[in-house]
Amino acid sequence: MKKTLIAFVLLVIVGVSAYYYSEASKHPDPLKSDDYIAVSSVQLYADFEKDEVAATKKYADKTLKVDGIVTKIELNEERYTLYLNTNNEMGNVICEMNVSENEKLLPIISQPKQIEIYGTCNGFLMDVQMNKCKVGKIIDIK
Amino acid sequence: MKLKIVSLLLLSFVLNFSIEAQTYFTKTGTIKFESKTKLEDIKAENRKVLSVLNTSTGALSFTLLMKAFDFPNKIMQDHFNESYAESDLYPKASFAGSISNIKQIDFTKNGTYTANFTGQLTIKNVTKTISDQATIVVKDGKISATSKIKVKPADYNFKIPAPVVGKIADELDVFIQLNYEQKK
Numbered sequence: 001m002k003k004t005l006i007a008f009v010l011l012v013i014v015g016v017s018a019y020y021y022s023e024a025s026k027h028p029d030p031l032k033s034d035d036y037i038a039v040s041s042v043q044l045y046a047d048f049e050k051d052e053v054a055a056t057k058k059y060a061d062k063t064l065k066v067d068g069i070v071t072k073i074e075l076n077e078e079r080y081t082l083y084l085n086t087n088n089e090m091g092n093v094i095c096e097m098n099v100s101e102n103e104k105l106l107p108i109i110s111q112p113k114q115i116e117i118y119g120t121c122n123g124f125l126m127d128v129q130m131n132k133c134k135v136g137k138i139i140d141i142k
Numbered sequence: 143m144k145l146k147i148v149s150l151l152l153l154s155f156v157l158n159f160s161i162e163a164q165t166y167f168t169k170t171g172t173i174k175f176e177s178k179t180k181l182e183d184i185k186a187e188n189r190k191v192l193s194v195l196n197t198s199t200g201a202l203s204f205t206l207l208m209k210a211f212d213f214p215n216k217i218m219q220d221h222f223n224e225s226y227a228e229s230d231l232y233p234k235a236s237f238a239g240s241i242s243n244i245k246q247i248d249f250t251k252n253g254t255y256t257a258n259f260t261g262q263l264t265i266k267n268v269t270k271t272i273s274d275q276a277t278i279v280v281k282d283g284k285i286s287a288t289s290k291i292k293v294k295p296a297d298y299n300f301k302i303p304a305p306v307v308g309k310i311a312d313e314l315d316v317f318i319q320l321n322y323e324q325k326k
Contacts, residue, residue, distance in 0.1 A: 027219075
């Protein structure tokens, strides 16, 4: 009886740990995060250009909600990458989109639009880089 | 005097134009690595590699942000950035080198060419010379380069803690794919 109980408790511990490990292994959905920094693509780029170290501290690894105008779209191996405007011809905010967003991006492909993107900031390399991005809102430009 | 200035301007324009015409770049190159052991397979991919290729001189370089490596498993990604790569301290990795047989590659003609490259690979402020081969494909004015190199984490000051030894391979397979566009 005692042995059965110990085995049961061990099994529960292993099960719970495995569940928590598998949950912790998943990347959080940026759209479900309440803890994000909202910033325009122009401001985000300007902050990195002004002081890369300070901006990296402020934005890297954080979930950002970035809004900007899409200036270029690339498709690499079924994954879209969007370039957002910065008012600076040297660089953009480059957003690597999740493959899950492909359908939502179809209206963007035919015509440039203003977009709101949620994703993780990786830092600055000529451009501000973001990955794991998802689409928030798409706004028509008049 | 005026004529001299005009001709100088013209010359610099022509030079500038010809240099730019030979410069190809990408901001969305891919570098992925794989570590395979009996205990665990680890892979990660960076799809925002910045690379420049000069088809005249053969100069080739790339740079990437360590934090832009995307791991399917978040825990592995956190460990990589915090413990092994120490990405806050060493945010970038880079390569600067050249293709030695650049003259044998005809960038104006469709085809598949083998390029021999040598250069300095810097990760975590440790610089090592690497030499290997890449395959360059020229198709309708578009240039792409692929290569597979081996990188030993221990060479670049990656400290693997005792409990994880055996889960991370001594040598990583690194796959490079760069699809260039011409600088305008």
